[in-house]
Amino acid sequence: MASSPFRRLCHWGPLSVLGIIKLITWAMVHLLGMWWPPHSSIAAALHAALFLSLAASTLYYFLQSLLEGPGFVPLGWKPEKQEDTDNLQFCTVCNGYKAPRSHHCRKCGYCVKKMDHHCPWINCCVGHNNHGYFTLFLTSAVLGCFHASVVLSICMYHAINRVWYIHSGTGREPLVYLTLTTLLLTLLAIGMAVGVVLAVGVLLYLQVRGILRNQTTIEDWIVEKAVGRREEQGLPDFVFPYNVGWRNNIRLVLYGNKYDGIRWPVRDGCGEYDLTREQQAQKQDKRVRSRLYTAIAEYSGYWVPLRRYPWAALAAPCTDEPRLPLRPGDVIRATRQRRHWLFGEKLIGEGESRGPRGWFPRDAATPTDHLYKTKPD
Ligand SMILES: [Zn+2]
Ligand SMILES: [Zn+2]
Numbered sequence: 001m002a003s004s005p006f007r008r009l010c011h012w013g014p015l016s017v018l019g020i021i022k023l024i025t026w027a028m029v030h031l032l033g034m035w036w037p038p039h040s041s042i043a044a045a046l047h048a049a050l051f052l053s054l055a056a057s058t059l060y061y062f063l064q065s066l067l068e069g070p071g072f073v074p075l076g077w078k079p080e081k082q083e084d085t086d087n088l089q090f091c092t093v094c095n096g097y098k099a100p101r102s103h104h105c106r107k108c109g110y111c112v113k114k115m116d117h118h119c120p121w122i123n124c125c126v127g128h129n130n131h132g133y134f135t136l137f138l139t140s141a142v143l144g145c146f147h148a149s150v151v152l153s154i155c156m157y158h159a160i161n162r163v164w165y166i167h168s169g170t171g172r173e174p175l176v177y178l179t180l181t182t183l184l185l186t187l188l189a190i191g192m193a194v195g196v197v198l199a200v201g202v203l204l205y206l207q208v209r210g211i212l213r214n215q216t217t218i219e220d221w222i223v224e225k226a227v228g229r230r231e232e233q234g235l236p237d238f239v240f241p242y243n244v245g246w247r248n249n250i251r252l253v254l255y256g257n258k259y260d261g262i263r264w265p266v267r268d269g270c271g272e273y274d275l276t277r278e279q280q281a282q283k284q285d286k287r288v289r290s291r292l293y294t295a296i297a298e299y300s301g302y303w304v305p306l307r308r309y310p311w312a313a314l315a316a317p318c319t320d321e322p323r324l325p326l327r328p329g330d331v332i333r334a335t336r337q338r339r340h341w342l343f344g345e346k347l348i349g350e351g352e353s354r355g356p357r358g359w360f361p362r363d364a365a366t367p368t369d370h371l372y373k374t375k376p377d
Pocket of ligand 2: 105107108109112117119
């Protein structure tokens with residue numbers, strides 16, 4: 001659980017981001033000093049200041065989105081009106097109802113307000129409270145790295161031609177001198193900067209698109225499934241309730257602190273619980289389609305169980321979702337399947353209350369639907 005902001009920082013993700021900011025800034029300061037020294041003219045000074053302010057805002061918005069965090073639904077939360085609980089899902093970990101648009105994050109350990117995704121680089125979720133900061137972080141990172149990739153590439157060009165400039169140049173060419181170490185570090189910085197422009201650029205595009213529609217990455221999935229489900233069952237089209245026009249959608253992120261992240265304005269003709277009810281219906285569908293299995297062998301929970309389940313070990317699912325250790329006799333409700341693996345949740349006790357969830361090798365269990373009546377509850 002990365003709940004304390006300072007503990008959140010001590011993790012490979014945030015430390016790598018700080019390292020990349022440091023490396024690119026160092027390379028820019030080092031090479032700009034030789035190529036276009038800030039003290040040589042006003043234009044040069046403004047140019048250097050432009051980069052430094054992009055670097056500073058990247059660092060600032062990065063720390064803000066990490067320290068602010070996504071905002072969590074209070075433990076044990078329930079809606080004001082008792083009858084509204086029928087429209088909401090219950091989180092057994094937080095022992096409370098999931099507010100509309102919130103989801104439980106296993107890594108953060110809480111239900112996250114308007115959860116978008118869990119970002120390993122800030123080592124916490126992107127949600128209601130830090131959505132604006134996070135988007136500004138991505139924007140300054142892409143702009144700063146674009147600037148750095150252009151400038152560093154020009155400097156590399158001059159560094160390669162340095163000897164030629166000395167012997168046959170006019171004497172006015174910039175002399176950029178690199179040692180083997182600074183050459184390697186500069187190449188690394190260029191690689192990082194180009195990588196950030198491409199990878200973070202795509203993420204930024206998706207975030208901006210999401211903000212304009214007021215639809216999070218998770219809600220993209222829910223809406224996609226809603227369209228398929230309603231088509232299949234001949235129901236009317238799903239209208240995403242939180243898209244209140246792009247101007248208002250932007251305001252919701254910019255002035256996010258005016259909203260509590262629990263109650264949301266909805267568009268005309270939509271209800272407060274349209275999305276949560278759709279989620280409940282999707283979950284119900286999944287339960288009806290699920291199959292019951294009973295464990296016939298032990299499974300340790302190893303990600304690559306080479307000794308016991310060699311075939312499964314070779315085809316281990318490429319996801320960081322949990323693995324579900326099994327003991328013979330365990331009953332599991334499987335909702336997803338691969339050739340050698342199943343994903344499901346353990347059923348505990350007579351009441352079939354929901355236990356831990358995760359992947360397990362198919363060979364460790366046998367289908368036992370016929371032994372239990374699957375009641376479409
Ligand atoms: Zn929760
Ligand atoms: Zn999270």
